[in-house]
Amino acid sequence: MPDDRPADEAEPPAPKTEDGGSSLRAGVDLRRVGINPDFWYPVAVARKVRKGRTLAAVFAGERIALFRGESGTVHALEDRCAHRQVPLSMGVVEGETLRCCYHAWAYRGNGRISQIPYLSKETGRPPRGVRAYPVREAYGLVFVFPGDPGKAADTPFPELPALGSAGHRTMTFSRLVRCHYSFMHENLLDMNHQFLHRRILGRIRPELLEHRSTPVSVEARYLFTHTGGKRNRGAGFLAAEGIGGKDSADVMTIRTEYPYQTLELVPEDARAPSFSLWAAYVPKDAEQRTSHAYGLLTIAKPPVPGALHLAWPVIRRFTERVFAQDRMAVEAEQKAWEEQGEDWNHEVFPLILDVRKLLRVNGVPLRPVPRRTESVSPPHPPATSAAPVDERRPADPDAPARP
Amino acid sequence: MPDDRPADEAEPPAPKTEDGGSSLRAGVDLRRVGINPDFWYPVAVARKVRKGRTLAAVFAGERIALFRGESGTVHALEDRCAHRQVPLSMGVVEGETLRCCYHAWAYRGNGRISQIPYLSKETGRPPRGVRAYPVREAYGLVFVFPGDPGKAADTPFPELPALGSAGHRTMTFSRLVRCHYSFMHENLLDMNHQFLHRRILGRIRPELLEHRSTPVSVEARYLFTHTGGKRNRGAGFLAAEGIGGKDSADVMTIRTEYPYQTLELVPEDARAPSFSLWAAYVPKDAEQRTSHAYGLLTIAKPPVPGALHLAWPVIRRFTERVFAQDRMAVEAEQKAWEEQGEDWNHEVFPLILDVRKLLRVNGVPLRPVPRRTESVSPPHPPATSAAPVDERRPADPDAPARP
Amino acid sequence: MPDDRPADEAEPPAPKTEDGGSSLRAGVDLRRVGINPDFWYPVAVARKVRKGRTLAAVFAGERIALFRGESGTVHALEDRCAHRQVPLSMGVVEGETLRCCYHAWAYRGNGRISQIPYLSKETGRPPRGVRAYPVREAYGLVFVFPGDPGKAADTPFPELPALGSAGHRTMTFSRLVRCHYSFMHENLLDMNHQFLHRRILGRIRPELLEHRSTPVSVEARYLFTHTGGKRNRGAGFLAAEGIGGKDSADVMTIRTEYPYQTLELVPEDARAPSFSLWAAYVPKDAEQRTSHAYGLLTIAKPPVPGALHLAWPVIRRFTERVFAQDRMAVEAEQKAWEEQGEDWNHEVFPLILDVRKLLRVNGVPLRPVPRRTESVSPPHPPATSAAPVDERRPADPDAPARP
The missing domain is CATH 2.102.10.10 (Rieske [2Fe-2S] iron-sulphur domain)
Structure with a gap:
């Protein structure tokens, strides 16, 4: 932003106007939007x-x-x-x-x-x-369907064909992050945050090539150019540097398809991704201010046999370090939101405005307190007129309750 | 419960109907009932x-x-x-x-x-x-009378004659438990919870022989039959196994007499109890979600001189282990209550319904905040018209307060 | 207080009458009065x-x-x-x-x-x-002006001439204290609290010589007589005992001049202070229940070269011990206030009533939540009619947000 840019005297927009005022959940603070339970969510690592x-x-x-x-x-x-x-x-x-x-x-x-x-x-x-x-x-992973059980059978289950392929190997992530899930989607989609990773990735210039939005998805394609600084070996391997020793422009595609998120990196001159990530951010507490991030990082095996096996610990260390930095940022955002009492974010990047709308429109109201759920499921049987247990007991509170 | 039992389609009873709707405190969640302060309560171990x-x-x-x-x-x-x-x-x-x-x-x-x-x-x-x-x-123990001091002299003090007897020895317990006192009464009275102690007591089949309720007491007599599994040595000693080497049916009598609770075990073929327990659960915080449990375990000395002295550490370890398991259960109940926001308990055992009513009827409303108590007691002198100290001071806030 | 003193049957005064009911903030609990932000406050140690x-x-x-x-x-x-x-x-x-x-x-x-x-x-x-x-x-120290920036230039900055003098050396204190700043002012001004320091200072008889109050200041002069008990070496040094070996009556002057506080000790037969303290208690949290105490203790160098340098660690240890006791007391007061939910203090010492009034009258209402402040300052530019960023975006929430 050049210094002689005309001053913007306007107040920043209130969140309620972001969706134009006509949406079902316009006016609702994004950080108070509950995730839609009518999807399959991982809740544990299977082993x-x-x-x-x-x-x-x-x-x-x-x-x-x-x-x-x-x-x-x-x-x-x-x-x-x-x-x-x-x-x-x-x-x-x-x-x-x-x-x-x-x-x-x-x-x-x-x-x-x-x-x-x-x-x-x-x-x-x-x-x-x-x-x-x-x-x-x-x-x-173990997935459950926390919403209406009648919808479970017809709700698409995440398809990750590369996971079964012999040419790939998968690294599983399972980490607690103390923030609303929406911060995670915004973090990954806005690749202008590479400054955060400067000590690990060196200087990266991300250029947005295009982005596409639908009511249930936002996708962005970036060109990543490494413009200097030392790059971590794990990063190099993931960008397929390990194969050709090249060091430069890769195409990164990030996609939120409600409620999941994916990322794919296609190195320069390559046709297939060198790696892809599938992620779900599962709210932990009722207020959804803490999420459990589950990630599946699928990496294409390079031609040299055993190379991926040898690089595995380096890749894991690299991804953990990057994730730790992202976590620091999103948890700072959540903390600021809690102190400010509402969402003060002032976004200037159009595709982030899109994903914010998407998460708001596809979400559900937060439930203030856990509901009582007593019947088995599925299906939910209707209540009958049979008297509850305790109502059939003697009702005189001063008499001995039982002879 | 056989699988072919007719299905109960009814909703579980709401707590408000448990006392039939006519009680003073019907409709009040049991876990929000304050303990009656007009009794003598231990608040410290004397030494x-x-x-x-x-x-x-x-x-x-x-x-x-x-x-x-x-x-x-x-x-x-x-x-x-x-x-x-x-x-x-x-x-x-x-x-x-x-x-x-x-x-x-x-x-x-x-x-x-x-x-x-x-x-x-x-x-x-x-x-x-x-x-x-x-x-x-x-x-x-040090007992105080936290209620109306005018009632202290006429309120019965707990009588524990065995404590002074030469034929007995007493073990004192003092432990914090993070739950409402009512969970403790229910825990001890419902001896169907022996499954909780299976690793310490082996397999126990408790059979309810009878139970009696009055407006201020609930008493239950159980026959305890050991049906297998290894039994802890401390348990054996308390059941007088140490004397005859027998291994089987004892009679356990548990009694809530508001606000205290007692337990007595009479071994098979014996006339006097081999041990008895007196307990008080003293609320700690104003919301009464934490209790201090004081227990006095009085054990009859066996004929062999010194046998009890030798067994003392074993008995203490045994009782601590049993108590730790009970505490785990009642604290889990309290935690569930706090998350659910109300009492969802669905009781099927009549004497527990009795003790729940007893605790509700004999309790008092919780005081929302500590009251200001400034005068000495007893007796509470009536306030007179004498002006409070500060009102006699100069009242001009803008002038220097004192020349 | 003799035992035969006529009984005071009156209730203690409610805080709301302390200022006579006519003050701007009469009726406000002193512990809920915010510090006035239109002053210069230290917020960090400069190095x-x-x-x-x-x-x-x-x-x-x-x-x-x-x-x-x-x-x-x-x-x-x-x-x-x-x-x-x-x-x-x-x-x-x-x-x-x-x-x-x-x-x-x-x-x-x-x-x-x-x-x-x-x-x-x-x-x-x-x-x-x-x-x-x-x-x-x-x-x-680093000072900021947290109030109206337009007032910063005309607001007097604390003047501490002794700090630059060659005849003095200054010790800096920076400590968190978990209490409202008002407890700190009352603590230092009421020197009848020497009982708290009996293990460090021995038996001290403080005698109030005089006190003077204005709308923005309260000053008290005490004669301190050491009546027995062992006195800490650091205390002795500060009372200039280190010079002449004397052991007795010193004059202590304590002054709250809103919002700062000072203390000066002039030893018997001396004309200049042997030491002086300047202190500011800076609220940390929005509810102002925690303060950061910054202190500058300026000590006159004794005639013997190097003596102060040698005594420095002893003096620091001494002041830290005294401060730790004061902190224990004021934090206990804050904790009691939080449990009682309001100010129950029953003050009998007139100059403390004065400083209570002073702190109330010069303070400001607590802000319930942080306000949103988006513009730069100084000066605050008025908002214009320019549309906020997000309002210029397409408003149809059901359509893809961007083609």
């Missing part, structure tokens, strides 16, 4: 859910008890016993059931209670069970 | 209040300064200096008075100020003092 | 702001990025980038400008943006910059 064991997972404040039965199948239940609300993830796996650690109530994978050891005619009628989530295990 | 020293204690958010005068008597004052609110427990004991560490104001055991070193005619009139609590020292 | 580096400072919740340009001049900006709110104190100094670490926006010392590297015709119009604070470096 952490061991056979016959539980794992406590979470989606946007909803606690989820994962357990892998003796058959090898992973199940996902609401993480509370219907009796006294103790987390089922503290329980014990028996075959394909999960038994609460406290009074030993047992649950099936569909959330129905299969046994209460001490239940007799004298005792009250028990609840039916807890909510169960549709689960799928793929790409080394 | 921790050393002669000439202070100890900071607390009852439901009310900070209490205990101090033991040179005579050996323990006094209990509101833990704030009437002057600048610095805790008196930071002060210095002089004879039977307590001197604030800051400006050296001195207090008697009845809360009245006995000296302000620098008070002159020019200075304003000082306050009279702070609140004093009725105190009793017994069973190795 | 911590190194050339070419930044330092994150704060005034009452306003984050301030200090940076020292290559010229050696210190600049103070609002600590947020106008773009994405990342703290500028995480940025990089280039000459006399500060570049944000994230997307490399650069700012001048007056808060104006000097460059946005990737700005093109296609991008939106950027904001002008962020707020800049008037800065002065003096006495080894």
Whole structure:
């Protein structure tokens, strides 16, 4: 920005005008928009859910008890016993059931209670069970469908064909980031932030070649030119420098396709990507101010056998360092948002305005508090007129409650 | 619960209907019911209040300064200096008075100020003092009466005759538990939770023989049958296994008599209990989401001289392990309650419904914030028309306050 | 206070009557009165702001990025980038400008943006910059003027002539204290708190000789008589005992002159102070419940050359110990205030009532949340009718945002 540029005396825009005032969620602070639960979200690295064991997972404040039965199948239940609300993830796996650690109530994978050891005619009628989530295990991750279970079957599951290919190898990332998921999308799409990585990547001049937006996606293509400074070996390898020793212009394509994000790097003179990244940012707390970032980095094997294997630790160290810098920035943004009490971002880069709108329009209102969910699923049975357990008990509070 | 049991389609009962809607506190979440302060509550282990020293204690958010005068008597004052609110427990004991560490104001055991070193005619009139609590020292504990001091003399003090007996020895417990006191009562009364202790006690089949409820008590008798698994040596000793080497059915009697709780174990073929436990759960914070559990475990000495002495460390380790498991469960319940924002418990065991009603009916509303208590007690003198100190000072805020 | 003193049955005064009900801020809890920002406040020790580096400072919740340009001049900006709110104190100094670490926006010392590297015709119009604070470096501290910048030039800067004198040496203090600044003023002015320091100072009998109040100042003169007990060597040195070996009555003058505080000790038979202290308590958080205490302790050099140099570590240790005790007391007061929810102080010492009034009358209302400040300063340009950046973008939220 040259110093003689005409001064802009205007106040920065309020977020409510960003979408033109007509959107469903215009006026809503982007950092208060909940992620849409009607998608498949990773909630755990698959090998952490061991056979016959539980794992406590979470989606946007909803606690989820994962357990892998003796058959090898992973199940996902609401993480509370219907009796006294103790987390089922503290329980014990028996075959394909999960038994609460406290009074030993047992649950099936569909959330129905299969046994209460001490239940007799004298005792009250028990609840039916807890909510169960549709689960799928793929790409080394456990995915659940936290939204309407009726939509699970028809909702596209992420397709990552390179992951199964013999010519590629995949590195898995699983990291907590203390920010709203939207900051992550903006971070990756706005490649003008290479200054942040100057100590690792050297001086990079990113040039936006084009960007395209649809109601559910924003895609940007950049030309990356290395203009000086020392570049980390891991970066070099990922830019396929490891093969030809070249050092220059690569094309980077970043795409948010709600709710996921991808990145592909095609080196100069190459046709296929030297690597690609698939990422999902899964809100952890109910206010969605913390996210769990899951990443799958798929790297094309170079012609030299074993070269990728040897470079693996270098690549991991490189990506961890880059991620640590990005995390520092997005967590600083989240902290500033919390202190300022609202979104003061003043964006000047059009495609970031696009992705902000996309995330707002495709999101959902934040739920203020966890709802009570008592019935099993799917499907949700309608409530009948049967009297609840406690209502059938004597009602005189001053008399002994039971003779 | 057999799988073919007719499905219960009903929603679980809302807490407000549990007492039939006519109780004083029907509709109040049990976890928001304050403990009744008009009882004697332990607030410290007596030997921790050393002669000439202070100890900071607390009852439901009310900070209490205990101090033991040179005579050996323990006094209990509101833990704030009437002057600048610095805790008196930071002060210095002089004879039977307590001197604030800051400006050296001195207090008697009845809360009245006995000296302000620098008070002159020019200075304003000082306050009279702070609140004093009725105190009793017994069973190795310091008890205070946090409620209406006029009721202290007529309120029964816990009677534990076995504690003085030559045939018994007592183990004292004092532990913080991060839960509402009600969870502790439910935990002990519902002996179906032996699954929680399976690694320590082996497989236990508890059978409820009978239970009796009155407006102020709930008592349950269980037959405990050991059906397999290795049993901890401490457990064996407490069940008097140490005497006859037997291994089986004991009768366990648990009783909540508001606000205390007791447990007695009578081994098979025995007439007297092999051990008994007296417990009080004293709320710590004003919201009563944390309790201090005081326990007195009284164990009958076996015929072999010295056997109990030898077994003492084993018994303590055993009880600590059992307590750690119970604490894990009740703290998980409290945490779930805080996340859910209300009591979702769905109880099916009638005597637990009874104790829930008992705790609700005998409790009091939670006080939202600490009240200001300025006068000494007992008795509380009525306020007169004498003008407060500062009102007699010059009132012109713009003039120099003092010539 | 003799025991037969007539009982005061009255309730202690409510804070709202302390100023007679006619003051601007009568009725306001003193601990909720904000410090007046229209003064010069130290926010950092100068040598911590190194050339070419930044330092994150704060005034009452306003984050301030200090940076020292290559010229050696210190600049103070609002600590947020106008773009994405990342703290500028995480940025990089280039000459006399500060570049944000994230997307490399650069700012001048007056808060104006000097460059946005990737700005093109296609991008939106950027904001002008962020707020800049008037800065002065003096006495080894960096001062800013956090209030109305138009008042900075005419507001007296603290004058400390002894600091430049060859006959004195100055010790700098910089410590966080977790309390409202008012507790610090009351602590130092009420010298009846010597009981707090009995282990360091021995038994001191403070006698108030006189006190004088104006609308902006309270001054008290005490005669300090040492009546027994061992006195710390550092205390002795400061009381000039190191020179003559005397041990007794000194005159201590303490003065609050809004918003600063000073203390001077003139030993018996001496004419000039043996030491003097200048202090400022700078609120850290927006609620002003934490303060940063900056102190300059200026000590007259004794006739023996090098004696002060040798005593320096002893004096520092002594002052740190005294300060630690004061901090314990004032932090206990703040904690009590937070638990009690309001100011229960019951003051009996007239000059403390004066300083309480002074702090209330000269203070300002607390700002509930940080305000958005977007324009540069000084001066604040009026907003014009130019449309904000984002409003000029296409407004149809359902259409692709950009073709």
